[in-house]
Amino acid sequence: MSSPVLTNYDHGIRARNSLWGIFFLMGIVSMGWVPRIPEIKEDIGLTNSQLGAVFIGSTLGAVIGAQLAGRMIHSFGTKKVISFAVFVMPLGLIGMGLAQTFLELFAALFVMGLGYANMDISSNTQAVEIEEILAKRWMVSFHGMWSSGAFATTVLGASIAHFASPRENLIAVGVGAFILFLPLSQFLLPATLDNHSGGEEETSAKIPLFAQSTRSLWWIGFGLLGGMIAEGSASDWGAILLKDSMGISKGLNAAAFASFSLAMIVSRFSGDWALEKFGPAAIVRIGGYGGAIIWGASMAIAIPLSDSHPLPAFIIINLGFIAAGLGIGPMFPAFMLAASKLPGIAPGVALARVGVIGIAGYFIGPTVTGLLADLFTLPIAMAYPVLLLAMAGAFSKVIKS
Numbered sequence: 001m002s003s004p005v006l007t008n009y010d011h012g013i014r015a016r017n018s019l020w021g022i023f024f025l026m027g028i029v030s031m032g033w034v035p036r037i038p039e040i041k042e043d044i045g046l047t048n049s050q051l052g053a054v055f056i057g058s059t060l061g062a063v064i065g066a067q068l069a070g071r072m073i074h075s076f077g078t079k080k081v082i083s084f085a086v087f088v089m090p091l092g093l094i095g096m097g098l099a100q101t102f103l104e105l106f107a108a109l110f111v112m113g114l115g116y117a118n119m120d121i122s123s124n125t126q127a128v129e130i131e132e133i134l135a136k137r138w139m140v141s142f143h144g145m146w147s148s149g150a151f152a153t154t155v156l157g158a159s160i161a162h163f164a165s166p167r168e169n170l171i172a173v174g175v176g177a178f179i180l181f182l183p184l185s186q187f188l189l190p191a192t193l194d195n196h197s198g199g200e201e202e203t204s205a206k207i208p209l210f211a212q213s214t215r216s217l218w219w220i221g222f223g224l225l226g227g228m229i230a231e232g233s234a235s236d237w238g239a240i241l242l243k244d245s246m247g248i249s250k251g252l253n254a255a256a257f258a259s260f261s262l263a264m265i266v267s268r269f270s271g272d273w274a275l276e277k278f279g280p281a282a283i284v285r286i287g288g289y290g291g292a293i294i295w296g297a298s299m300a301i302a303i304p305l306s307d308s309h310p311l312p313a314f315i316i317i318n319l320g321f322i323a324a325g326l327g328i329g330p331m332f333p334a335f336m337l338a339a340s341k342l343p344g345i346a347p348g349v350a351l352a353r354v355g356v357i358g359i360a361g362y363f364i365g366p367t368v369t370g371l372l373a374d375l376f377t378l379p380i381a382m383a384y385p386v387l388l389l390a391m392a393g394a395f396s397k398v399i400k401s
Contacts, residue, residue, distance in 0.1 A: 011193055012133035018187040019130065022082065022123055023142045025177050025184070027149025029089050030116050031261075032173045033096050034150075034235055035157030035254040036166035038243050040096075040105070043166070048240075048378065050102060052370015055236065057106035059363035061092075061113025066359050069121040070352025077191025078129075081122035086181035088115030090174040097170030113363060121355045124333075128340045128347050129194045139333040140271030147268055147329065150235075151261035158254035195347070216398065217350060220339050221357030223395025226388040227288070227331035228358045229365030233385035234260050234324055236366040237378065241299075245379050246306040246313060259318040263325025271330040280334035281399040288393015291327020295320045296386040303379050324389065331392055332358065338399045361388075 006014070033040065041051050072081045092112025099105035127142050157169055188194075238256035242248035248255070267274075267287075274283055298320020306313035339354040340347040365385055372381035 014187050015189045016130050018184045020145045021184045023145040024149040027146040028153040029177045031150040032093050032153045035154050039166050048370045049374035052367045054106050055367040057109035058113035061110040062117040062359045065114040065117030066356035069118045070349045078122040078126040078194050079188040083185045085115045085119035090178035093174035097167045137272040140268050143333045144268030147264035154258045158251045161251045219398040221354045224335040224358035225361035226392030228361035230385040230389035231328050232362040232365035233369045256321045260321040260325040263322040264329040267326045267329030281396045283330050285393050285396035287327030291324045292386050292390035294323035
């Protein structure tokens with residue numbers, strides 16, 4: 001008995017469901033080490049600036065991966081690039097769990113950055129094509145699944161912190177995610193349907209780095225840069241801020257990122273509706289300005305208050321991270337959608353060009369925050385991502401609704 005022939009719509013539905021799972025696992029793997037960062041920092045004996053410097057490994061990997069991703073997507077299709085990345089990302093997380101020195105952690109983060117950039121850009125490119133086939137917005141909900149995975153891995157890491165080492169935690173998550181990634185990647189859109197099998201759009205893939213035609217890409221990229229710097233700093237320094245600056249104990253200090261992730265889940269699962277109703281420019285503008293003001297104010301109030309009133313301070317700081325998560329949540333999909341719609345540029349190449357700027361910001365942000373923390377203090381250093389979040393709001397004007 002022959003198998004039923006799938007229509008393009010059937011392929012779109014199947015790919016959408018698989019991509020939800022892939023984004024969920026991306027969040028789990030990429031954020032798997034976040035609740036254990038304070039322990040890893042202490043075990044290896046890193047200062048704030050050294051921890052910031054080790055993030056350069058993931059930055060280099062991400063920049064190289066994002067540059068490769070656009071060409072690879074255009075030549076081979078998104079499905080094959082995702083199938084490659086499902087091997088690399090878990091390998092990076094396992095390496096982070098095994099790392100015992102600065103250089104070993106640096107190398108593992110490089111592998112993670114390389115895999116993440118390829119996975120991120122190819123998955124977002126696939127998401128654009130799924131929206132075209134299904135004639136409905138799904139982009140922000142995909143990113144909602146990423147945030148759900150990030151939240152789940154944060155809760156897991158915090159809940160087992162007292163009886164499982166970071167090594168056991170990260171290796172288990174890496175192996176488990178790899179096993180789940182493999183079947184999901186088989187049901188994505190084939191190259192014949194994702195418009196990235198090479199050939200017809202070859203000329204649009206060869207866009208210049210600096211030209212009048214690419215100016216809009218750079219402005220969109222700079223807007224995304226601000227939001228991603230804020231997201232990266234909130235993710236990687238939130239637990240350390242609560243531990244070192246407020247005296248919050250192991251496990252509970254992961255609450256900042258958990259609150260941040262939960263807020264991103266809410267904003268992203270409601271984001272497709274919000275984008276339709278208010279438009280992406282308004283969502284980015286309100287999220288950038290509002291998130292920055294509330295986040296910055298919460299840290300300015302909660303950190304000095306934590307010595308005398310720890311519980312109110314704990315609540316206030318988490319409210320600030322919630323505001324940041326609500327503001328940042330729709331930014332990545334909004335800026336990436338704007339890039340994918342630019343005329344005359346292959347979507348995979350546009351997403352790769354903008355994505356390399358945004359992903360670099362995601363990884364560079366924590367590095368700069370760490371350097372500033374050693375020069376001044378971590379609470380003062382956190383003003384940097386707050387200001388960059390406001391900058392992202394200002395760049396909302398480059399998004400065409």
